[in-house]
Amino acid sequence: MKSNDENDNSVVYSTEPEDFYYMDINVPCQAACPALTNIPAYIRALYEKQYGQSYEFNRMANILPGILGRICSRPCENKCRHGESELGQPVNICHIKRAAADLQDKVPLPIAEDLPTFGKKVAIIGSGPAGLAAAHDLATIGAHVTIYEAMDQPGGMLRYGIPEFRLPRQIIKAEIDRILKLGINLKTNIRVGTDVAIEALVDRHDAVLLAAGCYQSNTLHIPGEVLPGVYPGLEFMMDVCKDQPPELGSRVLVIGAGFTAFDCARSALRLGSQDVRICLRRTEEDLVVTKDEIFEAKAEGIRIESLLLSRRVIGQGKVEGMEFVRTHPGELQPDGKRRISAIEGSEFILPADTIIMATGQKPVPFDIAARKDDSGIPTADRKTYQTSMPGLYIAGDYLSGPSTVIEAIAMGRWAAEKIAEDIIGRRFRELAVRMEDTQITDRQRAWDFIPRQEMPTVKPIDTRLTGMDGEVETGYDSRMAEEEAKRCYLCNLHYEIDISRCIYCRYCIDVAPRDCIKLVEKVETNEVGAITNLVETKDWEAVNAVVIDNQRCIRCGECMRVCPVDCISVTRVELVEKMAQSETQNG
């Protein structure tokens, strides 16, 4: 369905499948963001020095821009078209997000008194990213939200799983405070299941969302794992974040490949360990942590040991080392990872005084009368977030297992939408493709050659290792932020040739910086009517159209500037959230 904006006829909203398909393919950064953050829009706003607007474009989708601008896993950057093989490096999307948060003029959020209310009560268990995101959305539409938090501070893994040198506590506090100002009631130091039963919460509320995260470390089940000097990664990080770190030896091995492993290793250095190594089953190339994280860890002196598998912890009464075998990466599995096999006979020992097992974590079981999996963890439908207990929903890492902050936020928001739909009988938001004719941008071809602006960090390295609280990344200033923002191609601009007016002069093809404008014999579409392939031809007689391939186009605007008949138009296309048009009944 397509509809015009009530106030502006030049704006069209579409919910047609073909338009969603177009967005998926042609604005890959936004499609890659689990929260569907409108990335080109916030980058452009920042370039225009509209820092508050840039922050808001973020906040509307991902709720916590200042936090995510520091620790997001950045799936968007892996899809950024600037990173295609002959186009250079991806835009530093995450750092621009942080710049928006750092440079914004503190746009006021609505406060509780401004919001509607409809008398429904929702309890949320856990104040991590998923719980906060759900609380935000539900409070915004008028629910009375109470968050129950087991720890004495809100934030979940943000507060207790990420060290302060990566995520300063005042940033967490500021962004959570803004959410709480929506009228959310936060109750800390209440462990649901111990201090209050889930069933009691379900009885007292219209809905309860269990977003308690994953707080139980996985074990490797190898001999020696319980020797003194072996620490589960999550417990270690939580002790560090509570300012109660354990005594570490000089030589530390961290087993694991995720952000927690890197946080543990970098924390160990700051706690005085001299020789810290991260041990991987796979290769450095396979790591999911960001390149920046790997670089900074190495710069601080951490060594990365790849292709090894833990066999047993060595030691008499305390840790003395770890026996490993070498591994061989085999064929790709359906999850995209390579199968790892041990090379028998390759046993060797790395000496260590401390071993930190950062090999993932899982949810803590709840003893409630809802359907559970084999481990005793309550389960929920992945689309409705409903459990078998009426009124109880699950979201975030508790449902999905360990994920990223942005994934947890996205799931928290989707769960809030489902809860709202169930308790008030209608959807409160829907996705649409917003289309607006626009003028050619002022983007210059020379901007394609601006080098990626690397994040400034504290130097010399030694000075950052003296404590846990000094933030390592110091942030872009406005000049660096603007330079990086210029690099964005603005893939949300759709270029199109009006073939009824085209005179086939091919000037546009002559000036195109890459093969983005094509002489086409046939346009192939899929079942929803979206273009899937342009069949090119070199036979002039067979040419039926000159078509801009927006998947190849880098939005330089050269074609539009040379077109003698002005038949090339630009439309800004954006995937946006809007108030739902239609009402649906509960159930």
Place this chain on the structure above:
Amino acid sequence: MAEKHFIVIGNGPAGKEAAFTLRERDPESRITVISKGRASSYTPHLLPDLVAGKIQEEDLYGCSLNSYAENDIKLRCCQEVVDLNLLKNEVVLEHKEVLSFDGLIIAVGGTPRIPENLLAYKDLMYTLKTLEDAKIWVKKLQQSESVLIIGGDLTSLVLTKALIHLNKKVSFILNEDAFWPLRYDDDLFKEAAQRLTDKGIKVLYDRNIKKIEQLQDGTNKVQVDDQVLQVGMVGAFFGLVPDIGFLAHSGLRIDRGILVDKHLNVGVENIYAAGDCAQIYHPDIKDYWISIGYENARMLGRTAALNLNCGCREEEVKPESIFEVQGININTTWWTEF
């Protein structure tokens, strides 16, 4: 049947040997060598001798361009591969040209590694990988009487010999990375340090370089833990980083280099790797290993070409000889020949 097109990426010892071996075995095929470097090709293992003044630049050049033409090998110089498409068997060049292949040997070299914590001092540390590097050493040594070498690998030791030959005062920091894949422990350190000391080289027991700064007179002040040294030059030998960034999206298995099996195959039919970029599991040292030295590189290039052309011919893994380079046994005690 259309002629086969073999592409060799890299024109160093491994790449060159691979190309000429391919031609030797298949007179009919089309062979293209793609090199980032210029046309003139020299033997890099002789660079320390050039620094020592034992040979002249012209002595480095072994293989004339004519030999490529005579063997009908197309040499594309100053061209860089930026992508490898395994689905289409194509390589993409920086200038956007796309070349299809029936067989591919990746034999790219490496770039001297500077550890991340020392990158700020990169401009003050000298490496020895290219002819340009050697010329800089020759020029700078004219004003420098003392050199601090951070290393332990073959190049650093051969260069140190050259420096002794030139009567320079040499200090040495043994670096763990230079010994990869050997397990670097106190025993290894003591033995290597003793051998260097016996030759009159000062071995530093402090190893943590905290700061390097250039003084007004052109010498360098180096802070190593709590000790401050003043030296004319600093040589950095932390091993090589293979130039395989272009494979990032290819789907090949990458660790320190391209992981290959014992036939040097990368896990994809008709694609092999050889030389500084090929990483192979070596059962004797129970670890992965990347070729060290000129002769090894040539042997690997030849093996890859034979396997590509003729099917599997096992690389000759001889525990006592695989690390044999130019007569120096570099298995687990390469410094003993120092």
